[in-house]
Amino acid sequence: MEYKKPLGVDIDLETGVIPGAQKLVRRLSSLKGYFLDEKAYNELLREDPVVYEVYAIEQEENDGDLNFATTVLYPGKVGKEFFFTKGHSHAKADRAEIYYGIRGKGGMLLQTPEGKAEWIPMGPGTVVYVPPYWAHRTVNTGNEPFIFLAVYPADAGHDYGSIAEKGFSKIVIEENGEVKVVNNPRWKK
Numbered sequence: 053m054e055y056k057k058p059l060g061v062d063i064d065l066e067t068g069v070i071p072g073a074q075k076l077v078r079r080l081s082s083l084k085g086y087f088l089d090e091k092a093y094n095e096l097l098r099e100d101p102v103v104y105e106v107y108a109i110e111q112e113e114n115d116g117d118l119n120f121a122t123t124v125l126y127p128g129k130v131g132k133e134f135f136f137t138k139g140h141s142h143a144k145a146d147r148a149e150i151y152y153g154i155r156g157k158g159g160m161l162l163q164t165p166e167g168k169a170e171w172i173p174m175g176p177g178t179v180v181y182v183p184p185y186w187a188h189r190t191v192n193t194g195n196e197p198f199i200f201l202a203v204y205p206a207d208a209g210h211d212y213g214s215i216a217e218k219g220f221s222k223i224v225i226e227e228n229g230e231v232k233v234v235n236n237p238r239w240k241k
């Protein structure tokens with residue numbers, strides 16, 4: 053039997069960087085069609101800000117193995133809507149996941165395939181259990197980077213299709229200086 057070598061890495065808790073990880077950058081232009089306010093989206097597109105970065109250490113897609121990644125989700129809004137990650141379910145939909153809050157303020161929107169949504173607020177130290185089958189998206193509701201760690205099965209994969217097309221049944225907005233989780237007016241089942 054050939055054994056893999058164990059690994060220990062120190063996450064930079066200020067920046068979210070994992071040394072040696074693969075870096076992925078998502079700018080606003082890669083989130084076309086995701087935000088409600090198209091006018092605000094197009095205006096901000098001139099700057100095309102980085103919305104989030106992911107630092108991932110991933111294994112081959114083997115049953116039983118684990119991947120982990122930090123996400124650095126920057127503060128910002130498109131119209132009233134706070135910056136968020138694309139959101140996905142897992143390609144193997146029954147694969148669960150654990151998130152752990154490191155820095156900043158935000159939360160997770162989760163949704164069943166039938167469109168029942170839940171909001172879980174997150175800060176440093178919050179653990180979120182993402183059960184099998186729930187699509188998930190994180191949202192930065194603060195004014196500094198929202199950074200968290202995710203641990204997920206190596207064979208989970210990502211399925212962006214349904215969320216890209218339909219979004220979540222709830223959206224997270226700022227109204228009168230308050231964070232509100234409200235029904236998505238564009239949501240159809």
Ligand SMILES: O=C(CO)[C@@H](O)[C@H](O)[C@H](O)COP(=O)(O)O
Nearest residue numbers: 106121123137138139140202204
């Ligand atoms: O849930 C996972 C992995 O299963 C996270 O590592 C996200 O992949 C990351 O937060 C970016 O979000 P997405 O663009 O993938 O939705």
Ligand SMILES: [Fe+2]
Nearest residue numbers: 142149188204
């Ligand atoms: Fe995931």
